[in-house]
Amino acid sequence: MPRLDVRDIPPVNRHDRIHEAFDGMDPGETLTIVNDHEPKPLYYEMAAEVPAFDEEGYEVRRAAPDEFVAEFPKTDA
Template sequence: MSDTLDLRDIPAPKRHPKVHDAFGNLESGEALTLVNDHDPKPLFYEMQAEIADFDAERYEVEERGENEFVATLPKK
């Protein structure tokens, strides 16, 4: 199962807390899909450093347009 969170209309300071909350609500083996207006590389590094259940090896990101990046954050 995968939940999707579109961050493009969320103010920047509120994005990471929303991601952390949504990720925390996932069950093991599920993934959170993010739609963002830029490559979420800083979020990837933050998750990798702070969240033990984040499966960095299965993380994926795809640029679908100039302001559309879709990232999959899997949970161990």
């Protein structure tokens, strides 16, 4: 399962890096993102723009005050 910790990536570059990682995955894989905030804007962006993003399978949990772990599954779409 691909994992991407974006906390050290400048915020302006994070979504591009995440999209690149997601695009490189096979259907059925899940991209795990580690972020310093809940990635709601990214969730909405993916839901609106990426047909292969499985909104139903999205999960996020707060692991620490500055650590959110989000699962972005990829479908066959």
